[in-house]
Amino acid sequence: MQILTPHVYWAQRHGEIFLRVELSDATNVDIRLMEDNTLQFRAQGHGAKGDNQYEFSLEFLEPVKPEIHQKSTQRQVDIKIKKREERWWQRLTLREKKPVFLGPDFDRWLDESDAEMELQAKEKINKISVESRVRKDPYLGLKKGYLFMYNLVQFLGFSWIFVNMTVRLFIFGQDSFYDTFHTAADMMYFCQMMAVLEVINPLLGLVKTNFFPAMIQVAGRNVILFVIFGSLEEMQNKAVVFFVFYLWSTIEIFRYPFYMLACIDTEWKLLTWLRYSLWIPLYPLGVVAEAVAVIQSLPIFDETRLFSIPLPSMLGRSLSFSYTLQLYLVLMFLGLFINFRHLYKQRQRRYRSRKKKVQ
Numbered sequence: 001m002q003i004l005t006p007h008v009y010w011a012q013r014h015g016e017i018f019l020r021v022e023l024s025d026a027t028n029v030d031i032r033l034m035e036d037n038t039l040q041f042r043a044q045g046h047g048a049k050g051d052n053q054y055e056f057s058l059e060f061l062e063p064v065k066p067e068i069h070q071k072s073t074q075r076q077v078d079i080k081i082k083k084r085e086e087r088w089w090q091r092l093t094l095r096e097k098k099p100v101f102l103g104p105d106f107d108r109w110l111d112e113s114d115a116e117m118e119l120q121a122k123e124k125i126n127k128i129s130v131e132s133r134v135r136k137d138p139y140l141g142l143k144k145g146y147l148f149m150y151n152l153v154q155f156l157g158f159s160w161i162f163v164n165m166t167v168r169l170f171i172f173g174q175d176s177f178y179d180t181f182h183t184a185a186d187m188m189y190f191c192q193m194m195a196v197l198e199v200i201n202p203l204l205g206l207v208k209t210n211f212f213p214a215m216i217q218v219a220g221r222n223v224i225l226f227v228i229f230g231s232l233e234e235m236q237n238k239a240v241v242f243f244v245f246y247l248w249s250t251i252e253i254f255r256y257p258f259y260m261l262a263c264i265d266t267e268w269k270l271l272t273w274l275r276y277s278l279w280i281p282l283y284p285l286g287v288v289a290e291a292v293a294v295i296q297s298l299p300i301f302d303e304t305r306l307f308s309i310p311l312p313s314m315l316g317r318s319l320s321f322s323y324t325l326q327l328y329l330v331l332m333f334l335g336l337f338i339n340f341r342h343l344y345k346q347r348q349r350r351y352r353s354r355k356k357k358v359q
């Protein structure tokens with residue numbers, strides 16, 4: 001078989017090169033971009049000299065990106081190549097002398113100013129479509145404003161607790177463990193009551209959080225805070241309160257600012273990393289601390305009979321609340337498993353999608 005050169009027609013835009021190879025019913029199309037910025041084309045098909053193997057190569061004037069978009073139709077082979085830098089080329093090839101088989105593609109041909117106008121028109125259309133997409137939700141500003149304020153209030157609340165406990169730890173050492181509840185409980189009550197909104201927000205579609213992990217988180221903490229610490233004075237001066245409050249507030253002083261930045265479409269890499277990494281040691285530690293608190297409260301509930309369920313006299317006095325708490329201990333570790341898995345997936349999703357964006 002003779003090796004021949006097909007007719008090739010070209011046109012450009014600021015960012016792309018278009019080549020049209022006059023070869024019908026092309027098969028075995030092999031297009032390569034060589035390291036020296038040369039395009040090599042090889043295919044069998046029906047061209048000016050009938051059915052044959054056709055080949056050509058073009059060394060481009062300026063660097064192009066390595067990916068090639070190619071479409072073979074019955075009539076021709078269309079090739080699109082992206083310029084590495086978006087600018088207008090004076091000609092297609094490095095050599096000043098135009099190859100004989102190459103000509104302008106008048107169907108696509110635009111001179112520089114026309115191409116500029118086309119680009120501007122495209123940008124305008126893109127801008128309008130982005131704006132209309134953004135404008136779709138008329139309450140977006142209001143929602144973001146509400147979330148920003150919610151996160152700010154939580155951040156301030158937990159920061160107050162964290163700083164207060166840290167300062168007291170430095171001043172009073174281990175003694176500060178025992179009156180954590182009396183110094184920080186009011187603020188913790190406030191923050192944890194507000195945190196109920198974290199279960200409501202996903203239900204209202206305000207955030208993308210899953211309802212179930214948020215519910216486990218909020219309900220679990222509220223059981224510890226209101227039932228174990230809040231209702232038993234004997235628990236309030238135990239050192240475990242310090243560990244529970246400290247572990248809770250350590251994650252929250254990073255999580256809420258992370259959300260605040262998300263509300264204003266901003267991201268700090270270090271803060272994101274802390275939000276999606278600190279839970280790895282803190283969550284199990286938090287559950288262990290909470291479990292210690294529950295275990296310490298069992299004999300107190302047995303003794304005080306608080307929240308015990310009255311039973312018919314033949315079955316005994318009442319069923320101690322400590323049995324419910326023993327069941328709750330099992331639920332806690334189930335909750336730990338569910339939320340640990342959820343947070344692990346969130347971390348993977350975050351870093352997978354970021355990697356994709358970078359590529």
Ligand SMILES: CCCCCCCCCCCCC[C@@H](O)CC(=O)SCCNC(=O)CCNC(=O)[C@H](O)C(C)(C)COP(=O)(O)OP(=O)(O)OC[C@H]1O[C@@H](n2cnc3c(N)ncnc32)[C@H](O)[C@@H]1OP(=O)(O)O
Nearest residue numbers: 207208209213214217220251259279282286331332335346
């Ligand atoms: C009576 C029945 C009781 C039943 C309970 C049974 C057992 C309970 C056991 C519970 C054990 C709890 C132990 C726990 O208390 C111990 C500790 O907390 S120790 C300290 C460490 N803790 C943590 O690290 C957990 C912190 N908490 C959380 O991370 C969340 O509460 C959680 C729900 C677990 C996960 O959060 P989320 O699903 O929201 O993940 P993301 O942060 O990735 O958010 C997803 C997207 O939503 C956006 N979002 C979420 N919230 C907001 C907000 N407030 N403002 C703005 N945007 C928000 C976020 O930006 C993400 O968007 P995008 O995907 O676009 O980035």
